Amino acid sequence: MTTLTEIVATVVVHSSAAALSHFGVTLEPGPAVRPAPPHVVERVIARTPRAPEKLASCPKPSAAPAGLRA
Numbered sequence: 001m002t003t004l005t006e007i008v009a010t011v012v013v014h015s016s017a018a019a020l021s022h023f024g025v026t027l028e029p030g031p032a033v034r035p036a037p038p039h040v041v042e043r044v045i046a047r048t049p050r051a052p053e054k055l056a057s058c059p060k061p062s063a064a065p066a067g068l069r070a
Contacts, residue, residue, distance in 0.1 A: 017027045 001004075020027060
C-alpha cells in the first residue's frame with residue numbers, strides 16, 4: 001500500500017517531467033529504493049483464565065411500599 005507521501009512524490013516528479021519535456025529535457029527514472037521491512041517476530045501471550053468472582057451477599061429486595069402497588 002502506498003502512502004500519501006509516495007503518491008505526492010510521484011505526481012510531482014511526473015508533472016516536472018511533463019513540464020521539462022516541453023523544453024526538450026528528458027528525465028530518466030532512477031531505481032526505486034525501498035528499505036526492507038523490519039523482521040516481525042510473532043508474540044504469543046499466554047493468559048490464565050480468571051476464577052469467577054463471588055459477589056458479596058446482597059440484601060434481598062424489600063417489598064414495594066404500599067403506595068406504589070398497583
